[in-house]
Amino acid sequence: MESGQDLIFRREYFLTPAECNPEGRMPLTLLINRLIEVATLHANDIGIGYATLSTHGHTWVLSRVAVDVSYYPKVNETYIVRTWVSGVSRLFSERDFEICDSSGAPIGYARTVWAALDVEKRCVADISYLAEASRFIPSEKDCPVEKPSRPMPVGEEHKKATYRFKYSDIDFNRHVNSSRYIELLLNQWPLEYHDTYRLSRFEIAYIHEAYFGEEVEVRLKDDGAGIRAELSDAGKPLCRAFLVYTPRES
């Protein structure tokens, strides 16, 4: 491999007060944005980034994410995110992550599935041309948490709300920003609930883009193991998620 093409990419971050949630911790949305950031930087480094895909008329789209966090960094703490390629197929690329505290002890893991979008046809693209990227899969690195599960419909919900996407929800791609999907889900619980419980496991599958002015239904159901959630517009699912809340350490 050429220099700079490390199998495991590492980046160190510092959690500022302005980035914290009301509990003084790293918010889930920031964690997922950091995953996307290191994934993008690493993919660029090893030549499978947006620049490469765009020569084929394709672009990377994050399809599924699962995060398993035992400790969310506190304000003014340093944390480290590592990422590596864990799978490549004709339609998907998989990438895993390890999150560590400043001492290097693992505090969380994440697993992601990426698809390539054919920008013109607006459909999933064949990325067989990336097959040799499998040489970037490190032999010694394992991710000790489950992959994102198959996104299940919520079924008969126990809670329903509606929300219409506003100007501030829209990003550079002129779609609803995916962080806003997650915020909309978290907003279904009051502050006191978040003060008492933290998300120890979170899965999300992005299914359809949403647009300015679109009104969505938020549907939630506790299935015993966790909360199944779905955002949908007139029955068309936009995303499905699974949330496991655990009491915060005192």
Place this chain on the structure above:
Amino acid sequence: MESGQDLIFRREYFLTPAECNPEGRMPLTLLINRLIEVATLHANDIGIGYATLSTHGHTWVLSRVAVDVSYYPKVNETYIVRTWVSGVSRLFSERDFEICDSSGAPIGYARTVWAALDVEKRCVADISYLAEASRFIPSEKDCPVEKPSRPMPVGEEHKKATYRFKYSDIDFNRHVNSSRYIELLLNQWPLEYHDTYRLSRFEIAYIHEAYFGEEVEVRLKDDGAGIRAELSDAGKPLCRAFLVYTPRES
């Protein structure tokens, strides 16, 4: 002055796609966050930062902001923010800003007024002990735009909406994040309006903190020169703003 105590503080930034608004430009909320960031760094550098104030039981609070922008940075552009102290009195400190493009040409200015909060008494503090900070006011630096005007009540509005603050609106201080005030104001116009007009002048005066679950009224009135806006809860104003929209260059 000791080394590191420059009268004019300068920081360079790069506008990433993830940071852009739907128009591919720097959002107003990001601009104001950058102002707060460089203000904080500079104040720390010259010894009038949070660390100094906290020894008196005080903390800095941004009270008023006016921004005047002729060009909002585009995606993947570099921009520079400069700041300096422009005034110090018994109750307020003033700080001005210049925003430049990568060639060094000014593309905007901002003027801010900061008060110190007595953390225990929850009231405005006397900061006479900072009087000698007036030596940090540069003699040669001028800010060629108007200071934030006195925050005026909206009077009889032409548009009214309501909004209840959610979990994601709350920050580390357990108040509504001030960016969310601004987003709530911008959300009163549809995407198409923002595509056609940009904010060439924006003023905001923060009056009261808002809390989780609080329902506020958004009231707007076009007074000819611009739009007067107010967020209030049962008649108690939380913030007042003034917005001037100008057609975007084609």
